[in-house]
Amino acid sequence: MSLTGTPFLYTLIVLSVVAVALPLLLWSRLRGHRALRAVARLLMLLFAQGTAVALVFVMVNNANNLYDNWSDLLGTKSHVAQAADLGPNGTGDIALERLPKVRQTFKEASGPSMRAAGGVRVTQLKGRVSGVNAEVYVWLPPQYDQPAYRHHRFPVVEVLPGYPGSAKAWFGALHAHEQLLPLMRSGQVAPFILVAPRTTLLPGVDTGCANIAGTVNADSWLSVDVPKMVMDNFRAEPAPKGWAVAGYSAGAHCATKLAVAHPDRYRASVSLSGYNDPIGERNSLAAETPALRAANNPYVLLKKAPTPPAVALYLSGQPRDGYEAALALRQAAKAPTTVHVVYIPRSAGGHTMALWRPQVVPAFRWLTEEMGRHHVGKRGSTPRAPSNDDSTHAALASGTASREGAGRKP
Numbered sequence: 001m002s003l004t005g006t007p008f009l010y011t012l013i014v015l016s017v018v019a020v021a022l023p024l025l026l027w028s029r030l031r032g033h034r035a036l037r038a039v040a041r042l043l044m045l046l047f048a049q050g051t052a053v054a055l056v057f058v059m060v061n062n063a064n065n066l067y068d069n070w071s072d073l074l075g076t077k078s079h080v081a082q083a084a085d086l087g088p089n090g091t092g093d094i095a096l097e098r099l100p101k102v103r104q105t106f107k108e109a110s111g112p113s114m115r116a117a118g119g120v121r122v123t124q125l126k127g128r129v130s131g132v133n134a135e136v137y138v139w140l141p142p143q144y145d146q147p148a149y150r151h152h153r154f155p156v157v158e159v160l161p162g163y164p165g166s167a168k169a170w171f172g173a174l175h176a177h178e179q180l181l182p183l184m185r186s187g188q189v190a191p192f193i194l195v196a197p198r199t200t201l202l203p204g205v206d207t208g209c210a211n212i213a214g215t216v217n218a219d220s221w222l223s224v225d226v227p228k229m230v231m232d233n234f235r236a237e238p239a240p241k242g243w244a245v246a247g248y249s250a251g252a253h254c255a256t257k258l259a260v261a262h263p264d265r266y267r268a269s270v271s272l273s274g275y276n277d278p279i280g281e282r283n284s285l286a287a288e289t290p291a292l293r294a295a296n297n298p299y300v301l302l303k304k305a306p307t308p309p310a311v312a313l314y315l316s317g318q319p320r321d322g323y324e325a326a327l328a329l330r331q332a333a334k335a336p337t338t339v340h341v342v343y344i345p346r347s348a349g350g351h352t353m354a355l356w357r358p359q360v361v362p363a364f365r366w367l368t369e370e371m372g373r374h375h376v377g378k379r380g381s382t383p384r385a386p387s388n389d390d391s392t393h394a395a396l397a398s399g400t401a402s403r404e405g406a407g408r409k410p
Contacts, residue, residue, distance in 0.1 A: 003070050004062055004111055012055040019048035062112065064353050065161065065169035072164070075203030082131035085213035090220040090262075094129055101232040102128075109137055111168055117177040118142065120168075125197075127225030130217040134198035136226055137167055138234070139177045141184050141191030153235045155242040155371055156193045157270075157364075158226065162249030163206035163281055167196045173353045174248075176360050183361065190368040192244075193236055197226045199251065208278045208286025209254035210296045215285065223258050223265050239265045244367055246270035248356045250281045252322070253298075256313060256329070260298040260337075263309035268370050270314045270363045272356045273322040273344075276300075276329065299328050308334040312370045314363055316342035321351055340366065 001008045023044045030037045061067055071077035086092040106121040114120045120139045127133065143149045159176065161169040170176045176194065183189040199218070201207050207218035227243065230236050237243070243266050247255035252274025259269035276299040278286035286296040294300045302308070313333070315326035323343060330339040342362070349355045 009058055016051045016055050019051045065166040065172045066164045068166035079132055079134040079201045080216050081133050083214050083216050086217055086220055090211055104233050113172050117181040120171050125229050127221050129224045130221035132221040137196040139194040143191045153237045154191055154193050156236050158195045158245040160199055160247035160251030160254050162251050167198045170196055174357050179360050189364050195230055206250055206281045206284045208284040208296055210286040223262050240267045244268040248272040256298045257296055259311045260301045260309055263311045268312040272316050272359055276325045299332055302332040308337045310336040312338045314340045314366050316344055318344045318346055
């Protein structure tokens with residue numbers, strides 16, 4: 001029975017009702033030795049507590065897309081077939097342009113919201129460079145199958161979840177495709193292809209989107225194998241001009257790091273409540289040694305880059321939850337790198353899906369403008385995003401708050 005499936009949820013609901021009913025009906029009717037009655041009553045209480053905890057966990061998991069299946073929850077499956085040393089460029093000197101095209105088989109994705117807004121499709125991808133074997137979800141914009149755009153190539157955004165997190169999260173918990181569909185139809189947001197690859201590749205740990213020889217090549221999976229698959233199977237714009245990467249929490253760290261480290265693969269990135277030092281996620285493999293931390297810290301990468309990368313960074317955060325990291329990146333950035341910081345007030349809520357969900361549209365409006373995309377099917381242009389010379393408040397339902405008192409540590 002699927003961890004996130006409706007049958008399992010309904011089963012837990014029924015069991016929870018039964019668990020409450022049993023003590024009410026049998027508590028005073030139990031017969032036998034006093035010790036046996038005590039044991040029976042204790043078992044009923046444990047059954048009631050266990051089913052209640054399980055039901056709450058499943059509801060929270062379904063709402064936040066934390067664990068996609070039992071193997072993710074129990075940490076019993078690895079998606080890494082091999083992890084060769086791929087060198088500093090993450091390709092192992094493989095001539096990517098010479099790799100033959102591989103046509104993937106896609107099917108309809110299952111789960112909450114997966115069939116909304118035209119539906120999400122999924123494929124199992126064997127990474128020819130990274131050695132990763134995992135699923136990748138793809139959503140196509142409304143214009144993709146229209147005859148007028150049969151020769152049009154579309155920009156792409158890779159969307160990454162936090163840790164723990166399911167690749168479905170941007171579609172399930174954040175409803176990104178449902179929010180963006182009407183805006184793409186009206187031309188207010190560019191018709192991006194959304195690509196959601198699995199990021200939990202090893203049981204019980206966050207890869208930190210890092211390449212670690214002998215352990216995992218998560219960077220190459222996300223920045224080489226997944227883009228190659230998309231280019232082979234869809235009418236996607238070439239990198240870097242047509243590619244961006246977005247994420248929240250640990251996925252936000254990855255998005256910024258990938259863009260800064262690979263300006264030849266990405267033009268822009270979106271970070272929602274991210275961090276710079278991989279140690280921000282205590283289970284990150286990229287935080288295990290000082291060398292790994294430095295190699296996967298976008299602040300360090302910007303400071304040490306011999307040539308500033310030509311990338312645009314969108315960074316939103318609250319005090320002590322992404323805001324200071326964003327300011328540090330803005331301070332370290334030099335042209336042509338641009339950094340747009342969005343201040344989120346503490347009153348907007350905490351580190352949850354409820355905080356990130358209303359940020360999807362503003363972030364994609366920024367991507368539309370920053371990546372030079374014009375309206376599709378409608379004249380006019382998207383209103384220009386606020387200048388990146390200063391932080392701006394996000395338009396959240398909770399309103400705005402003063403930046404006074406917000407930490408400004410680098």
